[in-house]
Every structure is written in structure tokens, then in C-alpha cells.
Amino acid sequence: MAVTDAENPLLGENTCGSLLNKLQEIWDEVGESDAERDKLLLQIDQECLDVYKRKVEEAAKSRAQLLQVLSDAKLELSSLLSALGDKSFAEIPENTSGTIKEQLAAIAPILEQLWQQKEERIKEFSDVQSQIQKICGEITADLNPDQTGPFVVDESDLSLKKLDEYHSQLQELQKEKSERLHKVLEFVSTVHDLCAVLGMDFFSIMTEVHPSLNDSTDVHSKSISNGTLARLAKTVSTLKEDKKQRLYKLQGLASQLIDLWNLMDTPEEERRLFDHVTCNISASVDEVSIPGALALDLIEQAEVEVERLDQLKASRMKEIAFKKQTELEEIFAHAHMEIDPEAAREKILSQIDSGKFEPAELLADMDKQIANAKEEALSRKEILDKVEKWMSACEEESWLEDYNRDENRYNASRGAHLNLKRAEKARILVNKIPAMVDTLVAKTRAWEEVHGVSFTYDGVPLLAMLDEYAILRQEREEEKRRMKDQKKYSEQPQNTEQESSLGSRPSPVRPLGNKKVLGPRPTGGANGTPNRRLSLNAHQNGSRSTVKDGKRDNNTRHSMSKEDAASHVSGTEPVPTSP
Numbered sequence: 001m002a003v004t005d006a007e008n009p010l011l012g013e014n015t016c017g018s019l020l021n022k023l024q025e026i027w028d029e030v031g032e033s034d035a036e037r038d039k040l041l042l043q044i045d046q047e048c049l050d051v052y053k054r055k056v057e058e059a060a061k062s063r064a065q066l067l068q069v070l071s072d073a074k075l076e077l078s079s080l081l082s083a084l085g086d087k088s089f090a091e092i093p094e095n096t097s098g099t100i101k102e103q104l105a106a107i108a109p110i111l112e113q114l115w116q117q118k119e120e121r122i123k124e125f126s127d128v129q130s131q132i133q134k135i136c137g138e139i140t141a142d143l144n145p146d147q148t149g150p151f152v153v154d155e156s157d158l159s160l161k162k163l164d165e166y167h168s169q170l171q172e173l174q175k176e177k178s179e180r181l182h183k184v185l186e187f188v189s190t191v192h193d194l195c196a197v198l199g200m201d202f203f204s205i206m207t208e209v210h211p212s213l214n215d216s217t218d219v220h221s222k223s224i225s226n227g228t229l230a231r232l233a234k235t236v237s238t239l240k241e242d243k244k245q246r247l248y249k250l251q252g253l254a255s256q257l258i259d260l261w262n263l264m265d266t267p268e269e270e271r272r273l274f275d276h277v278t279c280n281i282s283a284s285v286d287e288v289s290i291p292g293a294l295a296l297d298l299i300e301q302a303e304v305e306v307e308r309l310d311q312l313k314a315s316r317m318k319e320i321a322f323k324k325q326t327e328l329e330e331i332f333a334h335a336h337m338e339i340d341p342e343a344a345r346e347k348i349l350s351q352i353d354s355g356k357f358e359p360a361e362l363l364a365d366m367d368k369q370i371a372n373a374k375e376e377a378l379s380r381k382e383i384l385d386k387v388e389k390w391m392s393a394c395e396e397e398s399w400l401e402d403y404n405r406d407e408n409r410y411n412a413s414r415g416a417h418l419n420l421k422r423a424e425k426a427r428i429l430v431n432k433i434p435a436m437v438d439t440l441v442a443k444t445r446a447w448e449e450v451h452g453v454s455f456t457y458d459g460v461p462l463l464a465m466l467d468e469y470a471i472l473r474q475e476r477e478e479e480k481r482r483m484k485d486q487k488k489y490s491e492q493p494q495n496t497e498q499e500s501s502l503g504s505r506p507s508p509v510r511p512l513g514n515k516k517v518l519g520p521r522p523t524g525g526a527n528g529t530p531n532r533r534l535s536l537n538a539h540q541n542g543s544r545s546t547v548k549d550g551k552r553d554n555n556t557r558h559s560m561s562k563e564d565a566a567s568h569v570s571g572t573e574p575v576p577t578s579p
Contacts, residue, residue, distance in 0.1 A: 066100045073107045080114040084121060085159025121158040128166045129153065135173040139180070141225035180224035187232035188213055194239040197288060198246065199295030209235055244285050246294040253302040254281040260309040277302045317362070321348045324366040328373055335377035336384060338459035379451070383443050387457060390436045394469070396426040397433065433473075441466055 027037055098106070188206065195202040206213040209231045210223045254277050261271055271278075276298065280288055288294060325344055332339045351362060403409060403423050410416065444455045444462050455462045 070104055083158045122153050125153045128170055132170050135177055141227050184222055190236050196291040197294055199292045250299055251281050253306055254278045256306050318352050328370050331373040331377055335380050336458050386440050393429050393433050397430045400426040
């Protein structure tokens with residue numbers, strides 16, 4: 001509704017019309033031109049239009065803000081209705097009658113009521129979830145009693161349906177808590193009975209499992225956590241196993257006592273002293289329920305009696321123990337493992353003579369040693385077989401070295417053709433030695449990685465033996481190359497006049513020294529069995545003696561034929577010529 005100038009009390013007499021007339025009078029008096037007058041009037045109209053436009057924009061902005069507030073209110077109303085799941089309030093229709101402020105005034109009380117209902121629902125959710133958290137903490141033993149404050153509730157879903165789900169979960173947890181408590185009490189009762197039979201302190205065991213399991217505490221305050229149940233189950237299992245083992249041990253002692261009594265014709269009066277031991281000789285584990293029937297002191301009494309009676313058959317024990325020791329030594333000798341048989345036998349004698357030993361334990365320990373030795377020997381068998389093949393190849397290599405040095409090897413003597421065939425087979429076998437060594441090294445390293453110890457052959461690390469062999473073989477190859485160079489040098493053309501004047505010069509090429517690439521050789525093992533080892537010192541001494549002999553007198557070198565020199569350098573056999 002437009003407001004006229006006359007109706008505006010702020011303007012009074014200074015209306016737009018009166019002011020315009022006054023302006024006209026001033027222009028007439030001044031003599032302002034019509035063009036200037038039109039220009040000023042146009043400027044006044046533009047300024048008035050700008051003022052109206054600014055006011056319209058401010059009004060539109062205020063309306064937009066109110067609309068945004070109304071939209072936010074509707075959105076919050078929808079969110080609250082969705083979270084609460086409450087259908088008691090009708091949703092606001094999209095085309096709501098009335099002004100914006102009237103619509104806001106209509107929504108405000110509904111929002112206030114929903115906010116209050118939301119706070120009450122959050123409190124209900126917090127209470128039930130706190131109880132759920134408490135029981136879950138008791139079950140998992142993760143509850144911290146120092147943590148206080150309301151439970152953080154997810155406000156996106158506060159419906160009654162969700163609240164009912166939490167109540168159902170709480171009921172299930174309360175049922176589980178009751179079942180767990182019943183199970184805990186059953187475990188405690190079982191532990192009490194087992195401790196009575198075994199003669200153990202029930203209260204200390206229960207306190208060790210959990211302090212709340214002591215009888216002085218309230219039933220409902222006992223721990224029902226997973227950890228407590230697991231420890232109780234483990235305690236019951238351990239005690240049952242102890243009961244079974246003690247019963248078996250007691251029955252074994254009772255059997256030994258009866259055997260020893262029968263052997264030594266013990267009088268009945270002396271036997272009655274151990275009726276509490278022999279009465280359970282044929283009982284099952286569940287049948288033994290008398291308190292103290294399986295106490296440690298009772299078992300110790302039976303053990304002492306068995307030891308006392310067992311001293312009479314110590315000589316027999318020596319015979320059996322030495323027989324098993326001999327079997328063990330044979331296993332170690334066959335597997336090339338070093339032991340100290342004298343120390344082992346002395347240990348057996350000292351144990352038997354001391355009188356402080358359990359015969360069954362001694363024999364069981366020796367049986368265990370034999371089983372372990374057999375198992376280790378089996379794990380070493382593959383490598384030992386390859387070692388034997390390598391040693392045989394090394395022996396053939398040594399024989400071939402000696403054969404190649406024999407200047408009469410092609411004489412038409414008896415058996416020469418057999419040696420020639422053996423030499424051909426030996427060369428084939430010698431060529432396979434590097435591959436044998438590589439395979440043996442790989443197998444040995446794999447074995448050592450699995451077992452975590454060094455693989456020894458008669459007390460010597462096998463890898464050290466193989467490394468020693470590789471070094472000697474490399475030195476041998478270098479010596480062959482040096483002999484080749486000497487041979488080439490000796491075959492260079494000589495000055496004939498100098499040869500005629502000085503005479504025939506002896507060949508600088510001489511036979512190879514005593515240095516051979518030899519495999520392991522038999523030496524005395526620690527357990528009296530022969531073993532085979534590389535003798536590195538002998539080879540090194542032979543090499544040094546060769547060098548010294550060569551420097552001592554160059555004129556004493558032997559002249560060699562081209563075929564013999566080639567055979568010494570290359571390790572191959574020249575083709576024999578017909579005699």
C-alpha cells in the first residue's frame with residue numbers, strides 16, 4: 001500500500017511537490033536554462049530510483065533469510081521425526097498457508113516438543129547401552145571402572161524399534177552373564193575336588209587365576225570374563241592332566257614295588273606299609289577321589305622305596321645301559337659323528353654307582369638318545385652318500401696322478417691294459433668332481449640352514465674339507481699352467497752353434513712334485529672308527545719341497561718327452577705307440 005506525501009508525518013510541508021515548486025522558483029529567479037533544468041530533474045529521479053531499489057533489495061534479503069530459517073526449521077523437524085520414528089506429529093505440508101512468520105510460529109512449538117522427546121530418548125538409549133557396555137566389559141575384561149560419564153549415543157536413529165533391539169541385546173547379555181557365572185562356579189567346584197585329591201592349596205590356585213574367585217567374595221562379583229574362563233579351563237585341564245600323570249606314575253611305582261617285592265620275597269608286613277600306593281594300581285582316573293590319594297609326598301615315598309630296592313639290581317642296569325651305549329656308538333660311527341664313548345660310559349657308571357638315579361628314566365633317556373641319533377643319521381644319509389662318492393672319485397684322481405707319472409705304464413706288462421681302462425674311467429670320473437663338489441656344498445649348506453649347526457664329518461666341518469679341496473685343486477691347476485709355460489719355453493729354437501759348443505742343454509721341464517689334489521684320506525676317528533680327511537699340511541709341504549728342489553739345482557731337471565710332458569700338464573694320457 002503506497003504512502004502519499006501528505007500522509008507521511010515525517011515530511012510535514014516539505015513534500016516532493018512543494019519542494020519541486022520551490023526549486024522551479026529558484027530556477028526562474030536564477031534564469032536556469034531548460035536543458036540544465038531537465039538534467040537536474042533526471043538526476044533527482046535516478047537518485048530516487050536508487051533509493052527504492054536499495055530498499056527493495058534489503059526487503060528481499062530479509063525475506064530470503066526468513067525463508068532459509070523456515071526451511072531449516074522444516075528440515076530439523078523432518079530429521080527429528082525420522083530419528084525418533086514418531087508418527088504422533090503430522091508432517092507439515094509443502095504448501096503451507098499464512099505468512100513466513102506465521103509458518104515459523106506454527107513450527108516452533110512442535111520443534112520444542114520434539115527436542116524434549118529427543119533428550120528423553122537419548123537418556124533411555126544411554127542407560128541401556130551403558131548396561132550393555134558394562135556386561136560386555138565383564139565378558140571381555142576390558143571394562144575400566146575409572147571411566148565415568150554418559151554413553152555416547154548415535155543420534156541418527158532414536159526410534160523405539162532401535163531401543164527395543166538394544167533391550168533385546170541387553171537381555172541376551174544378561175542371560176549369557178548368568179550362564180557364564182554358572183560355568184565359573186562349576187569350574188571352581190571341579191578345581192576344589194582336584195586339589196583335594198592332589199593335595200594342593202585350592203585358595204592359592206584360585207587367587208592366581210583371579211582374585212574374585214576366592215570364596216570370601218560375593219557370587220555375583222566373581223569374574224566371568226573370557227580370560228577368567230580360559231584360565232579356569234586351562235587350570236582344570238592342567239590339574240586333570242596332573243592327576244592322570246600322577247596316577248600313572250603311582251601305578252608304575254606300585255608295579256615296580258610289586259615286582260621288586262616278588263623278586264626279593266619281601267614279607268607281607270613290609271608290604272602293608274605301602275597299601276595306600278598299591279590300592280590304586282588298577283583304578284581309573286575318575287575312580288580316584290579320596291583326598292590326598294595322589295599327593296606328591298605319597299609319590300615321593302613310593303619313589304624312595306623303589307630306589308632303595310632298585311639298588312640290588314644295579315649290576316643288571318649297568319649291563320643294559322652299556323648295551324644301549326654300544327648301539328648308540330655304532331649309530332654315530334656309521335653316520336661319521338664324533339662322540340666321546342669313554343666319557344659317556346663313565347657318566348653311566350657314575351649315575352648307577354651313585355644310587356641317585358631312576359632306572360626307567362636312565363633307559364628312557366638312552367632310548368631317546370638312540371632315537372635322536374637315528375633321526376640325525378637319517379637326515380645325514382643323503383650327504384654322506386655323496387661324500388662317499390666324492391671320496392671315491394678323489395681316490396681315483398690320486399691313482400690317476402700316480403699312473404700318469406709312471407714312465408713304464410705302456411710297457412707290455414701283465415695287467416697294463418686293465419690299468420689303461422681304469423685310467424679312462426678315472427678321467428671321466430675326475431671330470432665329474434667339480435659338479436660333485438658343487439652339489440655337495442649346496443646340500444650341506446641347505447642341511448646347515450635347516451638344522452642350525454655345522455655339518456661335520458668325523459669332527460671336521462664338511463664345508464671346510466670341501467674348501468680345502470677346492471684350494472688344493474686350484475693350486476694344482478696353476479702348477480699345470482706353469483709347467484705348460486716352461487714346456488713352451490724349452491721348445492723354442494736354440495742357436496745350433498751354441499748347442500754344438502755347449503752341448504745339449506737339459507730340458508727345464510721337470511716332473512710335477514709330490515703335490516696332489518687328493519680327497520679325504522683315512523685317519524683315526526675319535527670313536528675308534530677310521531675316517532677320511534684332507535691332509536692340507538702334507539700337500540703344502542710337498543709343494544714347498546718341489547719349489548726348493550727346483551731352485552736347488554736347475555741342471556738336475558729331467559728331460560721329458562713331449563707326450564709325457566703333455567700328460568703331466570693336462571692330466572690326460574697320450575696314445576700308446578706300438579712296441
